[in-house]
Amino acid sequence: MAETNPISSNRRSVLAAIALLPLAACTTPMGRYTVEDAVRRLLELSSQRAFARLTAPGGFYDDQLTRIAVPDMGGERAGAVLTAVLRSRAVRDRVGMALNDVAVDLADNAAPVVTDAVRRMTLADAVSVLRGGPRAATDLLAREARGSVVEALLPGASRALRSDMFDMLSVALTAATGRDYAALADNVSGQIGDAIFRAIGREEAAIRADPRATRDPALIALLG
Secondary structure, three states: OOOOOHHHHHHHHHHHHHHHOOHHHHHOOEOOEOHHHHHHHHHHHHHHHHHHHHOOOOHHHHOOOOOOOOOOOOOHHHHHHHHHHOOOHHHHHHHHHHHHHHHHHHHHHHHHHHHHHHHOOOHHHHHHHHOOOOOHHHHHHHHHHHHHHHHHHHHHHHHHHOOHHHHHHHHHHHHHHOOOOHHHHHHHHHHHHHHHHHHHHHHHHHHHHOHHHHOOHHHHHHHO
């Protein structure tokens, strides 16, 4: 008779309980962990890895999927002024690199907001994650916390953009739009928020693809 893999058997029993029983049954423990514990660990590890990558030297700038772009402020007059200010590639790259440096610093402000959202996950949240796709946990987190993340970034973005590096943009934007840095700060904060959740999603997908590499017993039992 073939040997039964205890991890595989445990995972099958957990998923069967989720599919067939009421939500209350999902509190069934997997060893020392509940399904909720395991899903929280999935999001915590995904978030930790994402922030570690994004805040490493060159993290935002070197990752083309999360690179912060100089925004188009909109409007013919604003566009003409910005085009004049940013007419050379060298200046545009300089501003782009500065924005990415800002993003690294601001990501530290977002980390506690993400952590708090993970801890507030409910049993129903855990079930929806288990039944979802490779980035289901991140999608849920983005729905619940993206607004809070952007709010946490906005004050820092406004302060960071008021540096000597952006003196030239200050004059141009004030003359063209009368809004000074407000629109630029909003745009950059939104891009950073999007980048954070894209990075978390990639880490979640990688963990789901190879849970054994995490060496986390709860994730291995949950994800197989």
